[in-house]
Amino acid sequence: MNERAFHGTPPLCESVYLIGCKAAQSANVDPARVSTDEIGFKAHNLARMANLGLPVPPAFVLGTHYCRDADLRKASTSNAVWGSALQELEQTTGKRLGDTRQPLLLSVRSGAPVSMPGMMDTLLNIGLCDATIAGLLRQTGNPRLVWDTYSRLVASYGELVANVPAKVFETEREAIAGKRDEQTLDFAELRELTHRCLAVYERASGQPFPQNPQHQLAGAIGVVLRSWQLPKAVAYRSRCGISDAIGTAVTIQAMVFGNAGGRSGAGVGFTRDPVNGEPNLWVDFLFNAQGEDVVSGRRSARGHQELARTMPVVWASLRDAAATLEREFGDMQDFEFTVQDGCLYMLQTRNGKRTPEAAARIALDMLDEGIITAATARERTTELSPAALVRTCIAAPDGRSLIPLAHAASATSGVAMGEIALDEARARTPRRWCGCDPGAPRRRDRGHRCSRHCVRTADAAGRADFACGCRGAAAWQGLSGGLHDAAARRADP
The missing domain is CATH 3.30.470.20 (ATP-grasp fold, B domain)
Structure with a gap:
């Protein structure tokens, strides 16, 4: 590693902030002086945790300033904006983005001034490429970690940045794993999976996966800022009365x-x-x-x-x-x-x-x-x-307890009634009038309740009033609280 690159770091650009960077303590965010409107809710709380001495990986933040318009979003992807902050992060960690011996890998996350859990995009493992694989292996001594991480990066970057359908990568994963749990895949199988993902990325997008870590970082920053306008994020803000103008910050953190x-x-x-x-x-x-x-x-x-x-x-x-x-x-x-x-x-x-x-x-x-x-x-x-x-509980007309057909983790509180929707598309279908038989009184359907093995934050756009599932309920717990809580408990007359 070239240690000289760490000296004489230029000053930070406007609306770029540091968190937990030991090399530049005086330049770290002071939560008392910088508001959530400037750096977003997530970064502000990260700074507070770092100040408390809690173990927080060092990071830098591109403020909400860069989400205001198309020109600023484009500028945010330039090394001229975040290059100095990246150098401070490198000096703190002793690693460098793209270094073949001590590579620095990064997470790139959104963070609006108000909490919007799961509504925007995140990219992990930025910085891994063919040239840095050996360096990560040298750092960790764990070939399974290396190839698992690389395959994750190619798939997530392909889906979010290159607009390659996620199913393309899932098909390759299923071809390798079959019916086995992916945790049972060894490093050789994960290496094969990575090569397959790289190949399918190029076929589906028309260009190879970017091998320049700085280009990866630029693409990740751009897609996180664009995710402010994702349908699920727009729907969430509309429901919760959150202004579209506040924008999101971007937190770039050591992995x-x-x-x-x-x-x-x-x-x-x-x-x-x-x-x-x-x-x-x-x-x-x-x-x-x-x-x-x-x-x-x-x-x-x-x-x-x-x-x-x-x-x-x-x-x-x-x-x-x-x-x-x-x-x-x-x-x-x-x-x-x-x-x-x-x-x-x-x-x-x-x-x-x-x-x-x-x-x-x-x-x-x-x-x-x-x-x-x-x-x-x-x-x-x-x-x-x-x-x-x-x-509140549900009982039979004679007062006896009902026998459950199934059990799941409820992601919202209360009692809900209506047709069970197994996917977002069904949950978005308008309510309709229905009856048990032609001679029966017509009653109004009480809406759709999203229920499946895996509950995802993307289901927010489906406008389901209630959600439950065997997985993902904890993630939905944070999401659902920001929506209209009464919706999970109401029953139409």
């Missing part, structure tokens, strides 16, 4: 790898139970996985028991981090984290959505614990009505 083996993984969690408010960590965790695996619902996540059993030191660190977050933010938190080779990294936090029952208990418990004042507790419970705290 940590949850797919590095059995002592690694990715998870999401709440510092307290979002359903009933119990003061216990509520966690979904996937071993040997990246964050997108958890929030997408591609694989079945596990609760905290196995994480606590296999990595007790990590679990203890996570509990300490959760307590620190609650003291700092004064509320129950919804957080994301990654574990790489037994080391914990915090990637995001925000105030967690909760049921009315949980809201009441959390406010009272936090008052007793001295985290919030009596005035704050009253403010958080003043709009709760007795009706909102009643638990």
Whole structure:
């Protein structure tokens, strides 16, 4: 590595900010001086976590300024805008983007001034290419990690940047794995999968996968900014009354790898139970996985028991981090984290959505614990009505309990009735009048309820009033709270 490239770094461009960069402490974001309107909600909270001494990978941020118009979005993809910040990140990590011996890999994430969970695009593993494979192998000693990461990058970059249908890459994955869990693929199979993905990328897009990491980064920044106008993001803002003008920031962060083996993984969690408010960590965790695996619902996540059993030191660190977050933010938190080779990294936090029952208990418990004042507790419970705290269930006409046909994790609270929709397209179908038979009184269909094995944030655009599934419910928990909560509980007259 050429150490001289780290000296004499030019000043940062306008609306470009650093987080956790040890090489330039004085230039790091001061959350007290920079607002969420400038750097987005996600980056602002990352800066607060870094200031608390929590383990946050270093990052730089392109402010919401760059989402204002087409010219600024185009400018944001230029090295002239982010080159100096990238050098600071390289100096902090001791790695360089595109270096063949110590390559720096990056995540590129959105972050609006208000939380919009799952509504915009994220790209991980930026910087991996044919030339840097050997360097990542040298760093990790893990060929499976290397080829798994490369195949993920080619597929996600192809889908989001080159507009190659995701099914193209899934077909190649299925051809290699068959009916086996993808976790059982060894490095040779993942290497073959990567080569197949590279080939299909070129066939489908008409050009080879970009082997220049700086070009990859530019493409990733551009697509994240464009995702502000994705249909699901537009639909979410419309429902929640969020202005289109606020835009999104872009956070470029050093990668940590949850797919590095059995002592690694990715998870999401709440510092307290979002359903009933119990003061216990509520966690979904996937071993040997990246964050997108958890929030997408591609694989079945596990609760905290196995994480606590296999990595007790990590679990203890996570509990300490959760307590620190609650003291700092004064509320129950919804957080994301990654574990790489037994080391914990915090990637995001925000105030967690909760049921009315949980809201009441959390406010009272936090008052007793001295985290919030009596005035704050009253403010958080003043709009709760007795009706909102009643638990509702469905019973047969004779009052007996009904026998469930199936069980799933509910992603929204309450009781919903209507046709079960198994995909977004069906959920978008207009409601209609229907009857059991020609002679029966006609009744109005009560809408569609999205239910399937995997619940995804993309289902937000389907306007389903209720969602449940065996996977992805934790990701939807954060999404659904921002929508009209009453929709999940209402019944048409």
